[in-house]
Amino acid sequence: MRQGSGRLSVLAAAWVVARRDFTAILFSRSFFFFLLGPLFPAIIAVLAGSLGSRVDASQERPVLGVVMQAADAAALERARAQLAPALGEDLPRLVVLRRLAPGERYDARQALSSHKASAAAILTGTPAAPVLTGPEGLIQAWGGPVAMLSAQVHSGAALSYPAVALQPVVRSSAAERKGRFATAQGAQTLLFLLTMMLAGMVLSNLVEEKGNKIIEVLAAAVPMDAVFLGKLFAMLGVSLVGIATWAAAGGLLWLGGGISPERLPDPAVGWPLLIGLGVIYFAMAYLLLGSVFLAIGSMATTVREVQTLSMPVTMAQLMVFFFASFAMTQPGSAVEIAAVLVPFSSPFAMLARAARDPALLPHIMAIGWQVLWVALLVRGGARLFRSRVMKSGPGGRAKPRRIRLRGFGR
Known part of the structure; x- marks a missing residue:
């Protein structure tokens, strides 16, 4: 549907922006190198896991x-x-x-x-x-x-x-608890690494388009809220494609290496449901952090400013991960409840809970709580994005220009 001025509505324009960004990134040459990015962290993770198993064998007999x-x-x-x-x-x-x-x-x-x-x-x-x-x-x-x-x-x-x-x-129940704790710890760490590695893409994409004035062209054609939503969900889609590709490649290596699934500790909710919850909690964590990163990117004009502004958020997210990891060791305590209620730590705390506790009702409530915070932060980030991007010099807001773009309506 169109608004009275002849421009697309916010949701329709957000869909067009998301489709444009998604196809542009997905079919670019840089996306191939982006898929190779996790190779080095995977090697480090294997080495760290080998060292951790040695420490665990020596201290947790x-x-x-x-x-x-x-x-x-x-x-x-x-x-x-x-x-x-x-x-x-x-x-x-x-x-x-x-x-x-x-x-x-x-x-x-x-x-x-x-x-x-x-x-x-x-x-x-x-x-x-x-x-x-x-x-x-x-x-x-x-x-x-x-x-x-x-x-x-x-x-x-x-x-x-x-x-x-x-x-x-x-x-034995002791061995079962230890196995589920290892599964919870691994799932929580994987969720954190994927979120931190992929959420940063929205910053680089935004700064690049601000530098070559594409943002100004988009602002003249569609509402700025739509630009914010479109870019955020486009990057989420690209991230899910990347994760699916890595999962498929890992599955082939798994089958080719002859690894038996029985060697992995089973989560409390089962592997299919844990994977499904992992996708949902990744989307929630990505949207929460991505909205903050987009709001930060709207205030920066250079890559150096982006790094300066995003560093506190990155450090805060690292502290959130440590908080969720500590809460995992205190099941049923006030610390775990606090980790579930804090929106940025809630996806990590609940994914770890899925590996240790078979109850499903807490996940339904937690997902609803996270969706509420996603809506609030996306809306707040979009307002800040609109107010910062539309400013042009000390005079305040830039005057809107009537520009028609192919693909944004007639």
């Missing part, structure tokens, strides 16, 4: 819980202290979960399935007849060290290495 009578538990702790100087890291780390009274029974399987279990596996029975309950691969690896500990308890007797009874479970 699984814990073997001991549930026995007090005398047996103390004997096992003394046996480990005696063998530790010689065996060191080969011995599991013991934590006494409970000291049983004579005749008291304990269900290790049920304890591991509950979300309160802090150990990866549980050792019950007696040192002479130990019973090891936990994930199958883990208890098989710990069977030998447990037999050595039991034999050390009875080192003065003729008892040799006892047979360790293995009771495998599908997955």
Whole structure:
């Protein structure tokens, strides 16, 4: 529909501007080099992940819980202290979960399935007849060290290495929580990297068009609010195309490398829903940050000014990411609630929550809250954009010129 002056309405003009920017960027030679950009961060991420796994392996070793009578538990702790100087890291780390009274029974399987279990596996029975309950691969690896500990308890007797009874479970809650936390951390970091890397495109595009006077031509043909909306959503579309391309290339490398999906920790909501929520939260984070960047770009005339003005926003966004990462370690606390309510940290906090909590209602409410803030910030950014871009020297606003552009209506 057209306004009374013969110009396109804001939404119709925004669609034309978005289509123009989208096709111009998508079919440019620079877009190919843009797609190659994540190659270097990906290499750095692989190296950092390898280093992080080494640190995690050295500091976050699984814990073997001991549930026995007090005398047996103390004997096992003394046996480990005696063998530790010689065996060191080969011995599991013991934590006494409970000291049983004579005749008291304990269900290790049920304890591991509950979300309160802090150990990866549980050792019950007696040192002479130990019973090891936990994930199958883990208890098989710990069977030998447990037999050595039991034999050390009875080192003065003729008892040799006892047979360790293995009771495998599908997955302990401690291992499940650790896997979901790793998935949440990875999804949150990926969302932050993509948002920061792609949101900066709106700045360079705007400064370039301000320099060659294209903005003035667009301002004479369509409302400035439409220019703001069109550029913002065009860049979002270009970013989604880039992400889809990288995902397809990563999927081919994944299949070609023979990586099994079962090796990845499953999120609480499942992979299909987590990916869908990731796309939605990326769009929300991109629109929030992109509207701020566009408003900043409207106040800058050179690339140096853009860098100066955008640096505080970039640092603030980094602090927002750290805030959301810290909130992920405090589930259900006031810190997590604050991270969900703050609009700039809400997409990161909620994506991490999707990997740890299967509830879907909080996501519906959070997305509605984020859409509200996107509308407010886009509207505020468009007003600032219009007031700054339309200024021409100290005299105030530039006089509008009647210019007709092909593709912007007749």
